[in-house]
Amino acid sequence: xxxxxxxxxxxxxxxxxxxxxxxxxxxxxxxxxxxxxxxxxxxxxxxxxxxxxxxxxxxxxxxxxxxxxxxxxxxxxxxxxxxxxxxxxxxxxxxxxxxxxxxxxxxxxxxxxxxxxxxxxxxxxxxxxxxxxxxxxxxxxxxxxxxxxxxxxxxxxxxxxxxxxxxxxxxxxxxxxxxxxxxxxxxxxxxxxxxxxxxxxxxxxxxxxxxxxxxxxxxxxxxxxxxxxxxxxxxxxxxxxxxxxxxxxxxxxxxxxxxxxxxx
Numbered sequence: 190x191x192x193x194x195x196x197x198x199x200x201x202x203x204x205x206x207x208x209x210x211x212x213x214x215x216x217x218x219x220x221x222x223x224x225x226x227x228x229x230x231x232x233x234x235x236x237x238x239x240x241x242x243x244x245x246x247x248x249x250x251x252x253x254x255x256x257x258x259x260x261x262x263x264x265x266x267x268x269x270x271x272x273x274x275x276x277x278x279x280x281x282x283x284x285x286x287x288x289x290x291x292x293x294x295x296x297x298x299x300x301x302x303x304x305x306x307x308x309x310x311x312x313x314x315x316x317x318x319x320x321x322x323x324x325x326x327x328x329x330x331x332x333x334x335x336x337x338x339x340x341x342x343x344x345x346x347x348x349x350x351x352x353x354x355x356x357x358x359x360x361x362x363x364x365x366x367x368x369x370x371x372x373x374x375x376x377x378x379x380x381x382x383x384x385x386x387x388x389x390x391x392x393x394x395x396x397x398x399x400x401x402x403x404x405x406x407x408x409x410x411x412x413x414x415x416x417x418x419x420x421x422x423x424x425x426x427x428x429x430x431x432x433x434x435x436x437x438x439x440x441x442x443x444x445x446x447x448x449x450x451x452x453x
Contacts, residue, residue, distance in 0.1 A: 215424040
C-alpha cells in the first residue's frame with residue numbers, strides 16, 4: 190500500500206549494504222546509458238532486461254507455473270524491470286501482484302504493459318520489499334541476485350522470507366562458473382570497464398546451501414541453466430529469428446535456477 194511504512198528485521202543490514210554498494214544509482218545510470226545508446230526509450234526498456242523480451246517473459250511465467258504458481262496466488266516480482274514477466278502474466282494470474290524495481294522508467298513501462306489497475310508497481314530504493322509479514326505465495330528474482338553482492342543477496346532473501354507465507358516459495362536465477370554458457374558470460378566481462386555495466390556476480394551452490402540453512406529455508410530444486418525443462422505453450426521467436434516450438438531450456442535466460450520453500 191503506497192505510503193505505508195513496513196518495518197523489517199533486516200532494515201539495518203539492508204541500509205549498510207545499500208550504503209556500501211550502491212546498486213540503485215548504478216542500475217539507474219545503466220538505464221540512462223541505454224536510452225542514449227539506442228536513441229529509443231522503447232528499445233532501452235527491452236534491452237535493459239537482457240533482450241528476447243517477449244520469449245523470455247513467457248518462459249519465466251511457465252517456470253513459475255511449473256513450480257507451483259496458481260492463478261489465485263499473490264506473486265511478488267522483485268526486479269520486475271520493464272515488464273518482461275508482468276506483460277505475460279495477466280492471461281494466467283487472477284490474484285495479486287507486486288512488481289518492484291530500482292529504475293522508475295522501467296516500473297512505469299511494466300505497469301503500462303500489464304494494464305492491470307488492481308496490481309501494484311513500486312520503485313524500490315534498496316533491499317526491502319514493501320509488504321507486511323507472511324503475505325505472499327511466491328516471490329521471484331529473475332536476473333536480480335546476479336547484480337548484487339553476496340551480502341545484499343543474503344539480505345534480500347531474508348527480506349523475502351519475511352513477507353512470504355509459510356509454505357510459500359522463492360525462485361531466483363543465478364550465475365555459476367560450472368555451466369559452460371555462463372562461463373562465457375564471465376569471459377565476456379573480462380577487460381570491460383566496471384562503470385560501463387552493473388555489477389555481475391557469480392556464486393556457487395555451497396553459498397546457496399549455507400544461505401538457506403542459516404535463513405531457515407528449504408531447497409526444493411537447483412536447476413542447471415543448460416538443462417531443458419520448461420514446457421513452452423506456443424512457438425516463441427527469439428532475437429535473430431530463432432523459433433522454439435516445443436521445449437525450451439533455461440539457457441536462453443542464461444542462468445541457473447533455485448527454488449526455496451519457507452517451512453509451514
